[in-house]
Amino acid sequence: MGSVNVISQHEFADESLVCPVDLARKGLPANEAEYGFFSDCKQGFRIKYLQGRLVKSLKIVMFATKINLLMPCGPAAIVVNYLTAHHGWVFLLSLLGIIPLAERLGFVTEQLAFFTGPTAGGLLNATFGNATELIISIFALKNGMMRVVQQSLLGSILSNILLVLGCAFFCGGIVFHKGQVFNKSAAVMNSGLLLIAVMGLLSPAVLHYTHTEIHFGKSELVLSRFSSCVMLVIYAFYIVFQLKNHKVTSDHVDEGCNQEESADNDVAEISKWEAVIWLASFAGWIAVLSEYLVNTIEGASIAMKIPIAFISVILLPIVGNAAEHASAITFAMKDKLDISLGVAIGSSTQIAMFGIPFCVVLGWLMGRPMDLNFQLFETAILFITVLVLAFMLQDGSSNYFKGLMLILCYLIVAASFYVHVDPKSNGDKPPPS
Template sequence: MTAGNPPMKPGPSGGLPILGQLSNVARIAVLGTLGLSVAAMALDFGLHADETVVFLVAAAAILGLAWVVGLSTERLGSLTGPQVGGILNATFGNIAELIIAFFALQAGLIDVVKASLTGSVIGNLLLVLGASVLVGGLRHGTQTFSPKIAGSNAALLVVAVIGLFVPAVFAFTTSESTQGTRTEESVLVAVALIVGYVLSLIYQFTHASETLGGHGEPTGHGGPAWTTRISIVVLLMAAALLTVLSEILVGAIDGFIESFGLTPFFVGVVLIPTIGNLAEHLVAVQLAAKDKMEFAMAVSFGSSLQVALFVAPVLVLLGAFLGQPMDLVFTPLEVTAVAAAVGISALIALDGESNWLEGALLVIVYVILAVSFFEFV
């Protein structure tokens, strides 16, 4: 018997240790997620229901599955230590969004995929950080945190975003840019960003006190007493269901867009990041409400870093492999919005304190940008 695998006692839910070790609320959430997953598959594969209904049910199921992934990842991290936990968090932190984007890329919805990348960064830095600062400020007044730690995360993000937008700047400033050269340059940038991602992981593990990476702080999931084996099984099952439901979601996007009169760009920049990351967003707000603003900021900045250094370059390389070439040339509106989000969030991080007004203003800026995205065609 290993140290990390204590014997499991039958829980109150029919002897199933997976459910029996959860709180009542968490147990209901898991069962509800399974029910929604089955319903989405039945509506799509069996009943061939309206695409709008399929999209909404699949989206709800994905929200729950993203939470289950976070639950099992947290438990594995607590069992295996901060180093392995950091790798798991870095790998699975944006897994739902990555899987959704993969199927969208496979379907040729490249504009939706690119919009989801910028939308994720903007949402993390404005909506998530703003909501965290707002809730924390209303509950605790002015909150203080280490400007060194927050500033380190902000600086890493600035460098990552600059690298991500190099192809866009090149396209804006030269007339020699063609689709072929844009794709080639984007592939090279993607490789460089992945190298940067690996280096950031190494730095995270060797300077844990400076980055809060893999800190092992409870994330508000109410960590269940699962063994390593059960945690891995739950994680793999949730990832498998995410794969199926993401394909269903992407297949229903066109009908959903037509029903609500939305643009593919708006769906990519606002809805897809929200569906993929809502569970993680709620964790950040919960941490801020507990007066743990450093950890809330680590969630916000860390998720944005994963998108810039891992999700985006992986999708570029997958696009080249799938015959769906995707470049990193974003629209001027996206570049401006991300630059503003990075700049504003960095300013808040560097002074070492936050209050509810700053949070409210961040959320307001996000709403303004969302309205602009809605009108953007």
């Protein structure tokens, strides 16, 4: 007991080594007039804490994945644009620079969803899940490049259905040789929504090419805007239905699930405000590079001798779907095929039922004649693709052969657009200001 008393008498002999936090824990008064150094200690503690959080956040967000090695391509695109203005290199560097940004944007959106609850989290994922494609489309719409908007959104649907889902099926089938199963009801519902989107795109195209409009050139635009509003309403009710259905199923989850897996899925790696700051930063940086990307599409097409249709339908969507591609394959290889389908087909549903109608309504507000007439060639390819998807999902199982077929179908689509001459591309010029 004597040694304890000695320690307690001399524990705070040197006041310069005492922090107000320690005094508060021991129940001792911290008078600012008597201990003026306390505020400096607290200030230093806060600065060190913020520095530690910053370093940890940078490690998690910027240095946790190898795809971030492409980050310098973004600043390089800006430098090349100011030094040489070579559209081919500016376009290519912007394209490569957006890939890691799109992947990280998906990551911080998932992190932020941990703090918003299921309802707000679902709306957040619906908004930012395809943010890259929407940002590129908005800049193209602003420049009057309606065909680029249509083709890039169409290409995003085709890429998710054929390439992303095909790679998920293929990689999952290689890991699990006996094949995998998934929830057929959810997949069928998404296929139904895609067919509704095809109907919305097919009606204006058929109306135009059969010359059965009451007012030629105007009726298809009015029909497109009306159909877009209806599609947005359908998608809004779909989100509400999914959220309520998810809440009901979560209440009946089996209590014997793996606790470690639940912990991994339910714990955020960064804080809420860190996620918000990163989300705003990545979205802003994507917007900057998207402007360079859109402004150099025509020049890049000439410099690289690649059709604009191929760039819009194939190259741009691959960049926008970088996050979905990586996530779908990862989940499939972990035998979580339902999540892979939700990522791939769910993203296609978002673009078809939300992205495209949103751009039509936005063009309406901006005074741009954006419509749902995607031309017969493109609409026919989309219709056949959705039919192929429906047949692939009808038995509720997958294997590597199904994945290989979807990937090869995507190669056929890519080759088709490489030799396709867009009849309306020359009419897409920025409108006079």
